[in-house]
Amino acid sequence: MATVTVAKRVAEECNVELGQKVGYSIRFEDMTSTSTRIKYMTDGLLLKEALLDPKLSRYSVIVVDEAHERTVQTDVLLGLLKDVQKKRSQSSNEVRKLNLLKLIIMSASLDARGFSEYFGGAKAVHVMGRQFPVDILYTAQPETDCLDAALVTIFQIHMEEGPGDLLLFLSGQEEIESIEGLVHENLKKLPEANQKLLIYQLFSSLPSEKQMKVFTPAPAGFRKSNTCGVIPATNIAETSVTIPGVKYVIDPGLVKVRGYSPDSGIESLIIVKTSKAQALQRSGCAGREGPGKCYRLYPESRFEGLDDSTVPEIKRCNLSNVILQLSALGVDDIIGLKQN
Template sequence: MANLPILQFEEKIVETVEKNSVVVIIGETGSGKSTQLSQILHRHGYTKSGVIAITQPRRVAAVSVARRVAQELDVPLGEDVGYAIRFEDRTTSKTRIKYLTDGVLLRESLSNPMLDDYSVIILDEAHERSLNTDILLGLVKRLVRIRASNFKVLITSATLDGEKVSEFFSGCPVLNVPGKLYPVEILYSKERPVSYIESSLKVAIDIHVREPEGDILIFMTGQDDIEKLVSRLEEKVRSLAEGSCMDAIIYPLHGSLPPEMQVRVFSPPPPNCRRFIVSTNIAETSLTVDGVVYVIDSGYVKQRQYNPSSGMFSLDVIQISKVQANQRAGRAGRTRPGKCYRLYPLAVYRDDFLDATIPEIQRTSLAGSVLYLKSLDLPDIDILKFDFLDAPSSESLEDALKQLYFIDAIDENGAITRIGRTMSDLPLEPSLSRTLIEANETGCLSQALTVVAMLSAETTLLPARSKPSEKKRKHDDDSNLPNGSGYGDHIQLLQIFESWDRTNYDPVWCKENGMQVRGMVFVKDVRRQLCQIMQKISKG
């Protein structure tokens, strides 16, 4: 820990925070900003007057960083240091340092618009430009204006345009903390590969056979790609002649993994053994894995896009931006000089990649955010003039208002309705909240709660449908899972949960039917929590 670059700047950081309400800290990859900033401010007494909140755009990061900080301070997780993510709160009245997703902090501000439990709010990883972080930027700007001067806001990021955020906060100071510790050699492909999975496999095995020790981090687009590559790597490593190279362990890393499997990547490998870590862009900035010397960058990422004219979401594999490519490369230089193998030519990086990632606010549905802002009921907030770092298009704001009007959340004047207020009490997409309210009126709440809980699970619960082939037909005969009786996925999800319910939630049933036990237990817990909220709403 002692060698984390940010610790050399402790005095400078504390001095700047004391003199200013808002400070932007640009900490490069591996500077230690996510784990150390909260501890620095804690050491200097900022937890005496309130809790330090540190937001993360991703659930996995909120949990793993909180776990790491609790370890470093030698306190039990959930007491002095805790975390809160949607549907899971590991904090107590003792908690002084609290890691939470940006979405959870937004929900907290509904019941406490001044957020006065917090003496410091740190918006971490702001360069990811998640929708919730962008809204929080606008809200904390307002709080800085109306709360007492001892309230502090820090915006931290790896490569964010610090000047832009500084201007947004009326010229607040920007501190730069260097992070990349060692040089990284960047190697480009001559051309784009036909299959980035095959190409990654080939490069990874070449490194393993030819290069000195050091772990290999491979960036893939999503869980499916990761699972394919992990099984191909395992096959290939087994086929290498014994004694021809060191041992290898292969770990997947993505948001749907159980926490105990995510944690494995933070433990050093056994002696004379190389780790292959096959990850989504979660390892780009949110999590730092020590020991990585080689990075393989496919050049792609999976991104959720929304089209206001069709009202449809799509999950598309798209090219990363230059900022993302540089973040990925930086992961190779943490412990010693490293190498980054880019599976695309230099010309593609130079000419085709966007400079920075498009902010989520400009490519997603804003219905939930607009409902949230309306339910705050703050006279000085006008949705169409809300202070965004990058304003969304008027088309997507109009689309959000239209959607909310269709589901009775706002009236023809744009004012929030009684139903809209009830909807905002539920930690769900507006359409799902509306479904529960309607189901409550029509006497099918129990079934609707099940479907909504199944849809809210972080994991894809339906077993993967294999390609139409002999194997597929055979697999269908083996599976005892209900098929939705011709009414589609929602009914299938309901029937699956009800089948599990009839076994008294037996984990063996999940395993026999190819369902993730952890995912199903999570659904059961979400359903229980939603049921409690609905009971409160009915009484209210």
């Protein structure tokens, strides 16, 4: 979804038809042509392209966004891109100028030092964004039932705050469907004039046409509420997607991630606390188009105790598929790839 929406936005700003100068490539859909110069794609698809073209010779500049998420695909891709840069720089001087690969790594909440050191002391540039001020509100005491606390907060915002859409972060589809049912049930208890509240679900397994509904304007007189499922490796509404109209964010401070037990050989999805980087990303969603508010459903003291960044997925999942993928890419020295 992020790939498609960002490509559409850039095509509009460049005043060109999508699929010509600006295009995108996702699974089962390729909106590019021979005239495409800016191409948006997922890290997984770029890795697949590397299987056919190990030097990624079609590209002169590659931008990797949201690097702080540290997904397996992103980490493997960065290691591969470093190796590609090395191979392409070993050409003769004249050829090197033509084949030099420029790599830009971006994130709104990245600890740039580690990435800079990994890429041989690459320059780190801090760019001030157009972020609007966001008021952060915490609970006085820890909440025992985050779903109930979220429900109360939804109606508090709906009844007391001004116009603006509401983005609620939840850990999965089950919670999203539960909160939708609870909201509809409680809406019936309000006066008819206050029952104008729309709910649009948003999670990864939702069909793309339903995902895109969150970008449609709400009818006149309605407030639109977007509930977001945060799933392993894909925080749909947390990263580069800007949902228009969002002014309020509710953050229970939880996320569902992949876990792996080497003893039992079983992979599982577990709910854990977010990192500070994730919490900052979530609160930033309220300040994309104007001043906003973020309601964190936990005390401020808990935020101070959170990890600075997310534990890399590569440290908590089964690596057999990763090793097979690297082997298919021609990388047999896995440890060497990590170190070099």
